[in-house]
Amino acid sequence: MISRIIVLAAEEETKNPLLPADYDILWSSVVFAIMLTFFWLRVLPSFKKVLNERTEAIEGRLAAAEKAQSEAAAKTDELSKAQENTRAEASAIREEARAEGAAILAELKEQAQAEAARITQTAKAQIEAERQAALISLRSEVGSMAIDLASKVVSQSLKDSATASKVVDDFLKDLENSEKAGK
């Protein structure tokens, strides 16, 4: 038994790790063949497919995005051009309105002045007419008052005719003077 153990031990010591056992080589080849086939036929095709699909999808989306972007840029251009036009138009309209406003204002002013002049004229004419009327009525009143006075003077003291005529003359003279001063 001991000798068998010794023989076994002696055998064990001679193993060389650089020389593969037959079963080692066999199972290694099997493993390699299985794994190579697996990776070659199953894993990598599936992997490549998913990568290609993604690349295509990304490229497609990039192209679409680029198109959308250029479209948006064109639209923005258009819009800004339209805006420019609108702005120019607005400023033209504003200018026109301003001119028109000024014209209207001037016209109104002129009209107002004319109206004012007309009113002044009318007022002056009226005042003159009224003055004339007043003058006329005053003169007729003064005449009747004079006649009244004369009749009184005549009735009271006809004896002293010289004095009486002097009174009448003085009265008339005063009246005329006051009329002259009033003019």
Next chain:
Amino acid sequence: MTSFTPKQETTLLDNALSLIIKASVTDDSGNYKGPSIMEFYPEILFFEGTPFAINRIILVRLLVVLLLIVLFSLWIRQFDKATKNQVFVPTKFQLMGEISLNFVRTSIAHGQLGKVDGDRFLPLLTTVFFTVLGLNITGIIPGLNISSNALIGYPIVLAVAAYATFIYAGVKKHGIGYFKSAVAPAGVPPALYVMVVPIEILSTFILRPVTLALRLTMNMLAGHLLLVLCFSATQFFVFYADGLFGFFGVGTFIFGFAFTLFEILVSFLQAYVFTLLTTVYIQLALADEH
């Protein structure tokens, strides 16, 4: 030596049983026993004596294949669903798959070979990267604790595949003249061919595949031995060492932890290096002038 009495044999068996318990970390005199190369030759579990023999490490290797197929099948399902439904925003899980596959595709294949040739050789490169990474990472997964790439079988198969692929790439592009341009670089004076040709033959057609396989195997093998050393020493110090020696276990455990993190890096790095070198060899074979 051979004349034991039955009683002696019983005693021996008794001793042996108690020793088996600590066999993992001590030899039969109770001293610490470091890991040996026999770590990589556990007992055969099935089909002993045939080329189909399966031990623990082969089981780990097959488990990784199963997990890789399950994982990538889930990703395939996501990819197909996204393609079918025209969903162009990947889910988180899908994105993880895409980033993983794109790492090989974009960073390695397209970077070295360009888009067209990169996609041509992508199946091999993807297989190399993910199987090496998957088989490496088991070295630090609790319960599995060994990388089946520490057995040289799989690295040899990959190196042969890389070798065949870059020769195929060269011959397909340049015809039989590929071998001439590969061993006799243009611009070298013909008088120097005596020296240059043997060197080129050696480096291109012999050392390339050998270094590819050895680099990976030895990294995984050494990494595993380091981890076993650290953690078995921890176990020995904590459970079997006398007195204050037990505290050494703290130090060895910290080292073991650090090397575990380091192994994650190495797993990834070796997968990357193997894939990148395969790509570079293909690229050199495709190049117009050497």
